[in-house]
Amino acid sequence: MKILFWNCRGVLRREVKRHCKFLVKAFSLNILVLLKTHTQEAGMNKFLKTMEMEFEGAGIPGSGHSGGIIVCWNKLFDQISWCKGTEQVAYLIIQEPRGNPWILVGVYANPDGKQRRYVWSETTEVLKEGLPTLLGGDFNTLLGQEDRRGGAPFRMTSDVLAFRQWVNENHLQTIEQKGQTFTLCNNRHGSARTWEAIDRAFVTHSWMVEYPSAIAQVLLRRASDHSPIILNSDIQPPVGRKPFRFERIWFEYPDLPNVVEKG
Numbered sequence: 001m002k003i004l005f006w007n008c009r010g011v012l013r014r015e016v017k018r019h020c021k022f023l024v025k026a027f028s029l030n031i032l033v034l035l036k037t038h039t040q041e042a043g044m045n046k047f048l049k050t051m052e053m054e055f056e057g058a059g060i061p062g063s064g065h066s067g068g069i070i071v072c073w074n075k076l077f078d079q080i081s082w083c084k085g086t087e088q089v090a091y092l093i094i095q096e097p098r099g100n101p102w103i104l105v106g107v108y109a110n111p112d113g114k115q116r117r118y119v120w121s122e123t124t125e126v127l128k129e130g131l132p133t134l135l136g137g138d139f140n141t142l143l144g145q146e147d148r149r150g151g152a153p154f155r156m157t158s159d160v161l162a163f164r165q166w167v168n169e170n171h172l173q174t175i176e177q178k179g180q181t182f183t184l185c186n187n188r189h190g191s192a193r194t195w196e197a198i199d200r201a202f203v204t205h206s207w208m209v210e211y212p213s214a215i216a217q218v219l220l221r222r223a224s225d226h227s228p229i230i231l232n233s234d235i236q237p238p239v240g241r242k243p244f245r246f247e248r249i250w251f252e253y254p255d256l257p258n259v260v261e262k263g
Contacts, residue, residue: 007226015223033106037068107137132207151194
């Protein structure tokens with residue numbers, strides 16, 4: 001299963017639709033979780049129509065230029081079903097041909113800390129059910145100092161502590177991440193420029209047991225100040241020895257000739 005999580009900041013913008021089409025084809029995506037869509041139900045239907053692909057979907061309306069979640073999936077996968085949605089969270093049930101059913105949770109946490117805490121309490125109740133669960137999206141807060149570069153110094157606020165408590169109490173795990181370290185840039189210049197890692201994916205232990213080799217790939221930013229994240233649960237663990245491959249970047253290593261000669 002290949003899933004896109006992306007705070008696209010307006011799903012009907014031309015560059016967003018174009019990039020979604022590209023990502024679907026380039027990565028053979030099964031599910032798109034689009035956040036901060038800025039649209040109502042009619043806008044969601046328009047988006048699906050202009051995608052010109054075999055996708056169906058459901059969503060949570062935005063309010064003006066804030067919020068909104070759209071989840072769409074390939075019609076060929078009849079094992080995917082919409083469960084429910086609230087203002088900040090969308091739920092799907094996934095039943096893959098081989099394996100147990102699991103829950104997919106798309107999150108767009110409110111920028112306001114008080115509103116954001118509804119995400120922690122609501123998802124905790126779902127996690128108590130014990131089904132394997134994957135939660136991904138824009139959590140709009142940091143876990144630690146390593147999640148920010150530049151800008152104001154990191155502070156251990158009550159919002160950060162609440163986020164950490166939610167992760168720890170629900171025994172959530174992060175998935176191996178490749179690509180970009182940070183998922184958001186404010187696009188300012190000089191000392192005002194900041195990068196943050198607020199978009200991410202968490203899983204329960206039971207989900208990780210089912211998909212131990214899953215990875216999350218953070219792509220370059222396009223059409224939004226947030227990076228798309230593609231989660232791939234189809235990765236197969238390596239078998240046997242890997243073949244040797246020469247990496248082009250090695251040409252930049254100054255001692256390469258000596259290393260080759262000694263080898």
